[in-house]
Amino acid sequence: MLESSVLFSLRLSFQVAAVATFFIIVIGVTVAYFLAQRNFRGKELLDMLFTLPLVLPPTVTGYYLIILFGRNGLIGKPIYAWTGWSIMFTWHAAVLASFVVALPLMIKTTRAAIETVDKNLINASYTLGHSEFETAVRVILPLAKRGIMAGTVLSFARALGEFGATLMLAGNIPGKTDTMPLAIYSLAGSGEWSQANGMVILLTLISGLFLYFANRYSKRII
Amino acid sequence: MGLSVNLKKKVNGFSLDVAWEIGNELTVLFGYSGAGKSMTLQMIAGLSIPDAGFVRINTSKLFDRSKGINVPPQERHLGYVFQDLALFPHMTALDNILYGSNNTGKSGRRESAMEMIRAFHLEGLEEKYPAELSGGQKQRVAFARALMRKPYALLLDEPFSALDNPLRIEMRRFLRDIKNKFDVPIVLVTHDVTEAYTVADTLIVYSNGKVIQKGKPKDVFDNPWSAEVEILVNSKKSL
Numbered sequence: 489m490l491e492s493s494v495l496f497s498l499r500l501s502f503q504v505a506a507v508a509t510f511f512i513i514v515i516g517v518t519v520a521y522f523l524a525q526r527n528f529r530g531k532e533l534l535d536m537l538f539t540l541p542l543v544l545p546p547t548v549t550g551y552y553l554i555i556l557f558g559r560n561g562l563i564g565k566p567i568y569a570w571t572g573w574s575i576m577f578t579w580h581a582a583v584l585a586s587f588v589v590a591l592p593l594m595i596k597t598t599r600a601a602i603e604t605v606d607k608n609l610i611n612a613s614y615t616l617g618h619s620e621f622e623t624a625v626r627v628i629l630p631l632a633k634r635g636i637m638a639g640t641v642l643s644f645a646r647a648l649g650e651f652g653a654t655l656m657l658a659g660n661i662p663g664k665t666d667t668m669p670l671a672i673y674s675l676a677g678s679g680e681w682s683q684a685n686g687m688v689i690l691l692t693l694i695s696g697l698f699l700y701f702a703n704r705y706s707k708r709i710i
Numbered sequence: 711m712g713l714s715v716n717l718k719k720k721v722n723g724f725s726l727d728v729a730w731e732i733g734n735e736l737t738v739l740f741g742y743s744g745a746g747k748s749m750t751l752q753m754i755a756g757l758s759i760p761d762a763g764f765v766r767i768n769t770s771k772l773f774d775r776s777k778g779i780n781v782p783p784q785e786r787h788l789g790y791v792f793q794d795l796a797l798f799p800h801m802t803a804l805d806n807i808l809y810g811s812n813n814t815g816k817s818g819r820r821e822s823a824m825e826m827i828r829a830f831h832l833e834g835l836e837e838k839y840p841a842e843l844s845g846g847q848k849q850r851v852a853f854a855r856a857l858m859r860k861p862y863a864l865l866l867d868e869p870f871s872a873l874d875n876p877l878r879i880e881m882r883r884f885l886r887d888i889k890n891k892f893d894v895p896i897v898l899v900t901h902d903v904t905e906a907y908t909v910a911d912t913l914i915v916y917s918n919g920k921v922i923q924k925g926k927p928k929d930v931f932d933n934p935w936s937a938e939v940e941i942l943v944n945s946k947k948s949l
Contacts, residue, residue, distance in 0.1 A: 606794075608796040609798060611755075611757050611796070612790065614783040615755050615789075615790040615856075616858075616859065617811075617859060618809075631800060
């Protein structure tokens with residue numbers, strides 16, 4: 489019953505979510521660290537900017553991404569002029585959309601977790617001769633592990649289900665950019681209910697299983 | 711040789727203005743909570759920045775506002791034991807102690823950590839996490855960790871306040887041992903009058919951000935300079 493187009497969407501969804509989550513971990517943890525540990529001008533404004541995609545309609549986020557990364561966009565234009573390549577309507581665009589939409593979940597949970605790390609532990613590490621970077625890697629991040637894990641799981645699940653911004657940026661090209669949510673949208677639109685049913689159940693099961701194991705894990709590391 | 715400080719700082723309506731100098735002895739900063747004792751330690755360690763003044767250890771300046779010197783806490787080379795001990799909960803006793811040293815080679819580090827384990831009677835507890843240790847054991851791990859780098863001075867912020875009485879008495883003996891083994895200035899913050907009297911070589915009495923008397927404990931207790939000092943030390947006399 490699993491047709492090749494279904495398998496493609498399944499594989500693409502995981503690929504997009506995995507790559508997006510990788511960048512979310514690297515950038516989200518870094519941004520969360522600076523928001524939690526440093527005081528600088530415009531800090532809360534920066535936090536607000538990163539958080540906006542959480543509350544904006546994904547189509548609006550997608551619209552902004554087109555303005556930035558489209559072939560005539562602020563960043564997209566010089567890239568296109570330089571390389572002749574545009575991110576629009578590629579699976580990379582789906583990664584970018586998922587990244588931007590899911591990033592705030594990582595930043596929020598990780599920032600909160602870092603802020604609860606006992607200040608004395610950080611000071612102790614400093615008085616023992618360890619640099620800020622070493623302290624972050626060996627003390628702060630290990631103690632914020634639970635928040636980072638939770639953020640990773642939530643971001644991955646959000647990236648897996650990303651629809652609106654992906655549609656705006658990557659389009660819905662069968663066999664190229666149709667992740668599961670997009671494929672379900674197409675199947676429902678053309679009345680292919682039995683295939684759509686299969687995908688919906690599959691996506692629900694996968695997401696549910698993922699959250700179940702994530703919950704079990706985060707309970708164990710309390 | 712020794713530790714010399716001159717510190718001024720205003721925060722939230724509280725104003726600290728103290729200056730004192732000590733040698734390689736055990737000095738107790740004594741006074742009510744909120745008198746500025748812990749703040750003094752934080753400024754010596756570089757965890758808090760004074761508005762004005764200096765911190766000098768032996769001949770090197772760790773801080774001097776007028777000259778723009780402010781050595782970061784990492785490079786001050788001071789041992790600090792926090793009130794809540796601040797042991798890293800995700801590291802074993804041995805890893806906590808190892809974390810206290812980052813400069814020497816790997817095998818040398820392990821060797822000196824094992825030396826600390828023996829010196830502080832922690833044999834058999836190397837692989838235990840802080841949550842699995844008793845109050846007294848945690849105490850000893852915190853001291854071993856702070857002394858791993860062979861610091862130029864040892865700063866103790868009420869490290870015994872969480873212990874019950876018999877253990878506190880044992881810890882005082884333990885403090886004398888440390889003083890004999892490591893020949894560095896030790897500054898102990900406490901608001902416990904018996905502790906101040908029994909362990910101090912020199913007593914510095916704090917009140918409301920100022921030093922109101924400094925001297926040998928016996929002299930301070932026998933000849934308080936003011937009614938305030940007398941009230942502070944009075945509880946001892948009635949014992």
